[in-house]
Amino acid sequence: MDVSSIITSLNDDQRLAVSAPMQAMLVLAGAGSGKTRVLVHRIAWHIQVNHISPYNILAVTFTNKAANEMRNRIEELLETPARAMWIGTFHGLAHRLLRQHAKQAKLPDTFQVMDSDDQLRIIKRLMKNLNLDDSKWPPKQAQWFINAQKDEGIRAKHMHDNGDFYNRQMKDIYLAYEDVCQRSGLVDFAELLLRAHELLRDNEDLLAFYRQRFQQVHVDEFQDTNTIQYAWLRLLTEGNNNLFVVGDDDQSIYGWRGAKIENIFNFQKHYPEHGIVRLEQNYRSTGHILKAANTLIANNDNRMGKELWTAAGEGQAISLYSAFNEQDEAYFVVEKIRQWVRDGGLRSETAILYRSNAQSRQFEERLMTTATPYRVYGGLRFFERMEIKNALAYLRLSTNPHDDPSFERVVNTPTRGIGAKTLDDMRILAREQQLSLWQAALAMLESNQLPARASNALRGFLNLIIALGETTKELSLHETVKQVVETSGLIELYKKEKQDKGEARVENLEELVNAARLFDYDSENAENLGELDMFLAHAALEAGEMQGEVDEDCVQLMTLHSAKGLEFKLVFLVGLEEGLFPSQQALDDAGRLQEERRLCYVGITRAMQQLYLTHAESRRLYGKDSYPRASRFLRELPPESIQEIRLRANVSRPTTNSASQSKGLGSKGTYKLGQPVRHEKFGEGVVLQMEGEGEQERVQINFRNAGIKWLMLAYAKLDAA
């Protein structure tokens, strides 16, 4: 076997990591330094050089995308499939363990995974039952609280309420929630991890088995692990000193959802016999960009320490543009993108990155008016769409009728005459007698307490579900799904809905049937689970990037968080303003501020060739005009790498003060400050100031190509741009 192929293509540091002795390893991999490459080659190294069977290897990631990519790349490198190797997300692997050992995990064989939407519904319901005022106790907060406890490995019964009223209340909700989940056979995301941890912790034989099996354990994005994930990894590797982690403390941006950057420091304590490798050579960006990133992040403390460098040249300086307002910012960015495209670039090589989703709007509008194709990331994914969740609810009920959230979701969707009264009675009965809604419904039918109409409707629904369960046994998966979608009446329902929306929903349902047809049922690894149950688990664990990908060449719009791991030739990092980025909530918290800085670092390091930074001097936020100061991050960048963009030489722009003055003037006129306009001769521009009234009304406009001009409204032919 030609072993050299595994390491010849690597640089010295990468090679050091890949060929390190079999011991605990910490690889600090800077942005664009070949992190995945090292993981992939390390695993190939184990297989080919250390002769470890794929069966004895475990690799954990955070996203399905990363897991799939890793498996593909390993198989490509080895030129052989390695199905026996466990590669997956924390949640996916935990799910697999729980399936395989459901009994020992104290779960029913048919347990199903629910997403956060289902979870929130359960919590809302149960809080209503507890008579809690949801304005005083927001269900979202309770959900957040429960998940935070689970992330820390804390069960309701182990919580200390410290005599605190709030904690006491939360504890009660948590207790009730655990109860409902256990009874309906439902497991939320955090529960997967917590239970998988408990499973190993409490079953010595199992733990021994897996410790022996997983001779080498690899973790990607280690800086994002939370307490329970790290605890699980420690259980698996304790005594074996075989944990290989790759991460970047400077790219830790998920502290707010429980990620513990400290795990990196703790790793060094917990595995005293470990090696460290730093990957600092960057293969993505040019010199100025890396210099900016390095200089910025140096403002953080408690770093492991790392400095990116490149063998490529300095490249172009980073451009900084101060916009008048958010429209002008969008205008500027879109113009630059159009120029890029005119110069032969692809739209898909460009990305607009922002701190919060709400910022996408201005850019979308501008892109729309210029007929520039774009794609906004984030938002609903395929399996989260209402019509899909409804169809899945029918499927879930057909395998487990005690799934209350699914029952609630579709019992009267489409409407079949099961009203609020009937449902309320059913809920009360279910709660009083500790029954599932399904059981309560059966009981009510039996006791003949319902009016005939309601009774018939309800019986109709129950029969529908039972019939679905029967057909499932005979039909293939996609036929089952097709059957459900049709006989449930969902297709009918959405066909009637207002044209475009309903049409899209019908299409999505058809796409669901298609997804079922294409579903790759790996019966070997199905852990005795039917195809339908596997499909449902798949739907919950992999919300699906697969929303009918348009392969058009599109400008990419996304938040900084979703940009992590991606790269673009041309990047716009927008809205660099105090209160927006760094966010308002981070301003008075040193720890959060540092996380914002890391986020900025992530943003900067997405750029390969050219980076634009923009901020607006005025911005409408929550319906109010604000005049934010430029982000502190801008001041933390090396001036020699930054080039300020001026539209015209020596153009003076309104300062904060004059901007607020002109706002007053603008209120009575036809035009608004910052409004984009078009003039026959001067082309496109932005309104800067207004004065006078009626015949005398004048507008000052900053024209893109003609500079700043005062125009009499009565004579100038202006159109909204």
Next chain:
DNA sequence: ATAACAGAGCTTTTT
């Protein structure tokens, strides 16, 4: 049972 209305909320997201 649908539409209209009022009220809340408003960083970031994967699983």
Next chain:
DNA sequence: GCTCTGTTAT
């Protein structure tokens, strides 16, 4: 200011 949710009124 806008969007989403849940409630109320027809």
